[in-house]
Amino acid sequence: MSILTVNHLKKSYGEGADRHVVIDDVSFALKRGECYGLLGPNGAGKTTTLRLCLGLTVPDSGQITLVGYEVPRGARQARMKIGVVPQMDSLDPDFTVEENLLVYGHYFGMQPSQIHARLDWLLEFSNLANKRHARLGELSGGMKRRLTLARALVNDPDLIFMDEPTTGLDPQARHMIWERLKALLATGKTILLTTHFMDEAERLCNRLAVIDHGRMIAEGEPRDLIAQHIEAQVVEVYGDQAIRWAEQARALAKRVEVSGDTVFCYTQHAEPLLQNLSHASGLRYLHRPANLEDLFLKLTGREMRD
């Protein structure tokens, strides 16, 4: 049985003319042990989906089953087996690293002895063993994220919800989080990840769904999705002359997109493009395989979102 099943979920806010649909008929199911990604621009409905799955808000219609419990009715019992890494830092600034973990364990009804039995492992896992008695103010952003991850593991959850876990971190800190998440997946944990970092999704997710305006617009394994929706090769062209050159490109590539002063050419065969570019002056270019970002931009458009 699936560890999380979401069926025809709908949620809207407001009444009458102000009615605004945030989740519009979304369905998906997580397999045990996989990392499933929810991708979408800001405001697409990712966080609302997580809140609905946790039973923190009631859907207009649709069914959610989380670790065997029907949500929202059984949400409290379900959350016993769930860990959450929220988007915003919500650690207790008045407590030390260790106290943060101890106090959080109490919320799950754990006895102090049970929490202490896990403490060493949690600190080891999050690379915070030497910060055990440090106050929160002494931790870097990456350490705080790792502590948030350790906190989400206090109750030994089967499924971990991660809402943009690496937003705002430097590359070193991001890599360390990714590496920790992979370690969790290797132990059989299931992860539901929201992100708008495509490299993050590509590295971690076994399967992912692209959500926009509350609707699921694509779902599958990252490589399959790219193959399905995007031409295999991409040539990015920059420089003063790039925009003018784009006119010739249209005859050589299957699809051409202009964003700022960059021209994106999508094609199955890049040879004619590359040949043309080798004669052109005042242009720089990059030839690469299509990636998840190309897919994402094709599906959700290039306009800015807030």
Add this chain to the structure above:
Amino acid sequence: MSALNYRLPALSPRFIPVWRRNLLVWRKLAVASVIGNIAEPMITLLAFGYGLGSLLQQIEGVPYIEYLASGSICMSVMMAASFESLYSAFSRMHVQKTWEALLNTPLELDDIVLAEMLWAASKAMISGLAILLVLFGLGIGVHPTTLLVPPLLLLTGVCFASIALIVNAIAKAYDFFTYYFTLVLTPMIFLSGVYYPVSQLPVWLQSLANMLPLGAAVRLVRPLLLGGVPEDPVGDLAILLIYTVVGFYLATVLTRRRLLK
């Protein structure tokens, strides 16, 4: 969603770990906190008690400082409970996102509201007890009847914490609390017989004053602290309980509406 918001608050012992969390934070700053909570009322008490007391001599048959002390202990409990349920609870709810972290665990919002209410009341009672000890030092309130005062201070704290959590639930920012303090609590102090008897007020104002929760608390605590018995204990307890029950219900409903969207 709306119908669910109006159901009765779920009271459960699950609130205990949240209450303990607040206690643990408070213990780190306890000394400063208690000194802060008793310094202000003690300064007022001594200044008015001796300053004004030398002019007034007696009021309702007791020295003015004793009259004032027995009223201002209720006022201090009211203020301590309100501060905790407004500024401190708001920072846990809105700024530090502590409540958000709590909601991701097997706790319900009702558990958190109950914990905050009881914590604010506990903290207010602690400062009330500290003031009581200082009063004993001044020779005020050394009567067997004073044993009944601590539970009443706790009830006063519970009552004002519940009301303040309504304000917390509708606040957009800290500034909003100033209105509550200056437009609600300060006038209530002057209408509740803390500094002078309510009988000094115009008659129409007296009937309003008699329905206020702080007045009820003062009418219960003052005689006990001075070695007597309250005139209408059932009526005054009923006033405090009604404000508590209605206040806590509204606070729970409004907090659900705010956070469980």
